[in-house]
Structures are given as structure tokens and as C-alpha cells.
Amino acid sequence: MSRTWTNWVGNQSCTPAEIVSPDSEAGVQSAVRAAATAGRHMRAVATGHSFSPVCATDGTLLAMADLSGITRIDEDAQTVTVRPGTTIAELGDPLWAHGLALRNQGDIDSQQIAGAVSTATHGSGIRLQNMSASVRAARLVTADGSVVLIDENTPDLLFAAQVSVGMLGVFTELTLALRPAYQLREHLQYWNLDELARGWADGFERSHHFTFHYFPTAGANDLFDFEAPDGLDLARMSRVTTCDVISLDEPEQLHSDPRVGRPYRVYPQYCAPNFHELEYMVDFAAGQDAFGEVLEVFDRYPEFATYPIEVRSTAADSAFLSPNHERRSLVISVSGEPGTAYQPFLQAVHDVLLGYQARPHWGKLHLFDRAQLEHVLPRHGDFVALRRQLDPNGMFLNDPLRPLFS
Missing domain, CATH: 3.30.43.10 (Uridine Diphospho-n-acetylenolpyruvylglucosamine Reductase, domain 2)
Incomplete structure (x- = not known):
């Protein structure tokens, strides 16, 4: 039914x-x-x-929730093999018990791993690739019901599958590359625009994780329910989060400032379902200019400038549809309020960032058409050719994806 x-x-x-x-x-x-x-x-x-x-x-x-669980942890190879319905949160403790950790993760950990890698979910760090780049092998059920084995011996198929948005078939198993366990120390600061401009380069280049949320108004803080220092006017300020890798020997402190602890306990945050988000990636080298132009869009649409701008970074990777394909990226996220007609505002952000050869995060809102995607994603055609080979009748396409990838 x-x-x-x-x-x-x-x-x-x-x-x-x-x-x-x-x-x-x-x-x-x-x-x-x-x-x-x-x-x-x-x-x-x-x-x-x-x-x-x-x-x-x-x-x-x-x-896919019922097809979940870890099937193997290989300490020597530093890999984990999981079923697709396994959530990111379910990986932290078992990997830690083997002295291992994910190479990177997003700030939401309730996602299932197949969905996270299929949409290029990421955290923030100029030397950290998105989660898709950690996929080393997979089992994929294709449109005729057969199982295709994907690994580093099939590089084009691997690069297509790493960010496939579910268009190649259905994952039944994924093997991810890991790293040795480590701890993070998190620092929170509040910077005005001048301080942000001065600290931009060092913040992104020297930190393991560096993220900031820019508040166009004081009330924009309410989206994430951040606690701000008493008496601080948050309008046109940024909440800057810096995380650095520290020794495993330091005691964990998760209820203090700075917080110290395992990465899967420090980095994720709770996100209330009270916003709709558009997220684009631009070449990191032009990122500061792109951010400045997005601020000008906020000035033109003050009625929509009530939500923060989130800014992060990612390292380059090789996946065909990755927004970080062969370039390190500055990630710019803007949000709209549910129930409001914010389309003109999002279109204005799209138009500005398209001028910087922006690429979309596949799990977020975007306004790209096929011609624009073909222009900004150099391996778009290669992905489409493999998709047609594995799914000639377009079984795994839907109405929004068909015009872009048929």
C-alpha cells in the first residue's frame, strides 16, 4: 500500500x-x-x-534502514566495511575501540552512510576531503538486479560511484578508508567583518576544522540556538569555530570551553529542522571575494537576511560529480525560512556564485540546469555515459534528476 x-x-x-x-x-x-x-x-x-x-x-x-551494521573493521588496512543503512553516529565507538576514526564527517551524524557519501557530505577543513572520497570499494545492485563490484581496480566506476546521487544503482556494502584515532580541541570566538578578513587565511590554512556562521542580524543566531556571550550584539558578527588535533592523552571535556574529546563527539551538532538550505562550492582561491558578493545579495534582500551564512572548506578529490572535483573549495551555505517565498533571494545567490564557477551540494537546494552543470563539472559527460551503461532505461532517475543526467 x-x-x-x-x-x-x-x-x-x-x-x-x-x-x-x-x-x-x-x-x-x-x-x-x-x-x-x-x-x-x-x-x-x-x-x-x-x-x-x-x-x-x-x-x-x-x-535502507534495515540493511545496516558494520561487517568488518581492518586495523592493518585502516578500513571499515559497512552496510548502507548504517548511520554515521553508529561508527564512532566501534572504530575508536580499534584505534581508528573516520577521516572526516559532516556536522550531522544521524545520516545513513550511503546517503552521506552519495551526496558528497563533508565537514570543514582545507586538507580534508568530503566523505565520498573515503570510499575504496562498494557492492552495487544495478538496474537488471545484478551485483557490480567496485574498487580501485575500476577507477572510473569508483569515481562515478563515490558521488552518484543514487543514479547508478543501490549500494549494499561500502568500504571506507579511515585514519588513526585522534582528539579535537574546539575554540569558539566572535569576530566582526574586519577581524574575519584578517583571520581568514590563517583560520582556514592552519586549522584542522575551521567554520564560521555570519549573522546578518542579531536574531540570526536563533537558527542554531547558539549561546552567545552576554551583552554581545551579534548583528554583522561571525561565530568562528576552530578545531585542532591534539594528543589522545588529554582528558576529555565535553561541557567546557574549549571542548576536548573524540572527533565524533566534538564535531557534530544538533540541527533543528527549521530551515531550507542552498549550498554551493567555489574555488577556494576566489572564496573571499565570493563571500563578499553574497553579503551584497543579503543587503539587496534584507527581508530574507534573517538566517546565518555558513562558510566552510574542503579539499579536492576525483569523483566525477563531486563539487570539489580537482579543486579545493570554499563552501557557502545560505538558508531560507520554511513557508516564505525566498526563491528570488536564492536565485540571486545562485547567479552571483555561478560567476565563480560554483558547484552544488547534491543534498542541498540548487538552481542549476544541465548546461550549467556541464560547464562547471568537467566529468559530467563521463558520469552520464557510465550511468547509461549501468541503467540504460533510467530506472534510477526521477523527475528532478532526469533533465540533468538522462
Whole structure:
């Protein structure tokens, strides 16, 4: 029986013909073959933490939560093999017990791993690649129900699969590269625009993680419910978060300033579902100029300038659809208020950042058309060719993705 599916913030929904929850690779294969026989399209869904309509379908929606768990931790190779429905939060303690940690993660840890890597989820650090770049191998059920093994012996397929937005098939297993366990020390500061300009280069270049939230108004702080120092006027200020790697010997302090602890306890934060986010990546070298132009957009649309701008960075990688493909990036995120007609504001941000060869985060809102994507993603055509090879009838496409990747 069909029922309506809605994402975490309620801005995307669909009524699929059926929702199937497989708990094995064989179950995925059976569901794919049944959908093909019925002539239905299929999309896989994780926790629905995308703001974009990447999961929407009127065909078969494959819910992956029941296909979860760690299948292997290899201390010598520093890898972990997991099923797709495993959440990022579920990896922290088991990896730590083996002296290992994820190479990077986003600031939300409730996502399932397949959804996180498929959309190029990232944290912040100019030397840290997004989570997709850590994928070293995968098992993928394709449109005919067969299983394709992907690893470093099939480099083009690996680079296509690392950020595939679910268009190549359904992951049933993923192997991720790790790093030795480490701790973080987090520092919080509040900078005005002059201080931000002076501290920009050192902040991004010298820190393990460096993030700032710029508040166009004092009330913009309320989106994340940050606690600010008493008496500080937050209007046109930035909340700057710096995390540095420290010795494992230092005692963990998670309720103090600075916080000290395991990375999976320090870095993630709670995000209330009270905003809709657009996020673009530009060449880091031009990032400060791009940020300045986004501030000008906020000045032109003061009625929408009520939410913070979040700014982060990522290292370059090789995935075909990665927004960080072959260039390190400055990440600029702007948000709209649910229930408001903020499209003109988002269009203005898009137009400005497109001038900086921006690329979209696939789990966030974006306004790209196909010609624009072909221009800013040099391997777009290579991805499309592999997608057509694995899924010639476009079974894993939906209405928003079909014009961009058919």
C-alpha cells in the first residue's frame, strides 16, 4: 500500500507506489527486479536529510534502514566495511575501540552512510576531503538486479560511484578508508567583518576544522540556538569555530570551553529542522571575494537576511560529480525560512556564485540546469555515459534528476 514520504524538514515529499525495506542484498536484488518488471522507477532513501528532491519518486522507494551494521573493521588496512543503512553516529565507538576514526564527517551524524557519501557530505577543513572520497570499494545492485563490484581496480566506476546521487544503482556494502584515532580541541570566538578578513587565511590554512556562521542580524543566531556571550550584539558578527588535533592523552571535556574529546563527539551538532538550505562550492582561491558578493545579495534582500551564512572548506578529490572535483573549495551555505517565498533571494545567490564557477551540494537546494552543470563539472559527460551503461532505461532517475543526467 502506498503512503506519503516526507524528508526531515518537510520541504520534499512524494507518494510512491510502494515502499520496500530490504534487510539483505538478495532483498535489494528482488526489489529491483520486481520494480523493473512492473515498469517502475526506483529511488533509495536513507534518513531523508537532503533538502533537495533527490529521493522523490512515484515508483518504488527503497528504504535502507534495515540493511545496516558494520561487517568488518581492518586495523592493518585502516578500513571499515559497512552496510548502507548504517548511520554515521553508529561508527564512532566501534572504530575508536580499534584505534581508528573516520577521516572526516559532516556536522550531522544521524545520516545513513550511503546517503552521506552519495551526496558528497563533508565537514570543514582545507586538507580534508568530503566523505565520498573515503570510499575504496562498494557492492552495487544495478538496474537488471545484478551485483557490480567496485574498487580501485575500476577507477572510473569508483569515481562515478563515490558521488552518484543514487543514479547508478543501490549500494549494499561500502568500504571506507579511515585514519588513526585522534582528539579535537574546539575554540569558539566572535569576530566582526574586519577581524574575519584578517583571520581568514590563517583560520582556514592552519586549522584542522575551521567554520564560521555570519549573522546578518542579531536574531540570526536563533537558527542554531547558539549561546552567545552576554551583552554581545551579534548583528554583522561571525561565530568562528576552530578545531585542532591534539594528543589522545588529554582528558576529555565535553561541557567546557574549549571542548576536548573524540572527533565524533566534538564535531557534530544538533540541527533543528527549521530551515531550507542552498549550498554551493567555489574555488577556494576566489572564496573571499565570493563571500563578499553574497553579503551584497543579503543587503539587496534584507527581508530574507534573517538566517546565518555558513562558510566552510574542503579539499579536492576525483569523483566525477563531486563539487570539489580537482579543486579545493570554499563552501557557502545560505538558508531560507520554511513557508516564505525566498526563491528570488536564492536565485540571486545562485547567479552571483555561478560567476565563480560554483558547484552544488547534491543534498542541498540548487538552481542549476544541465548546461550549467556541464560547464562547471568537467566529468559530467563521463558520469552520464557510465550511468547509461549501468541503467540504460533510467530506472534510477526521477523527475528532478532526469533533465540533468538522462
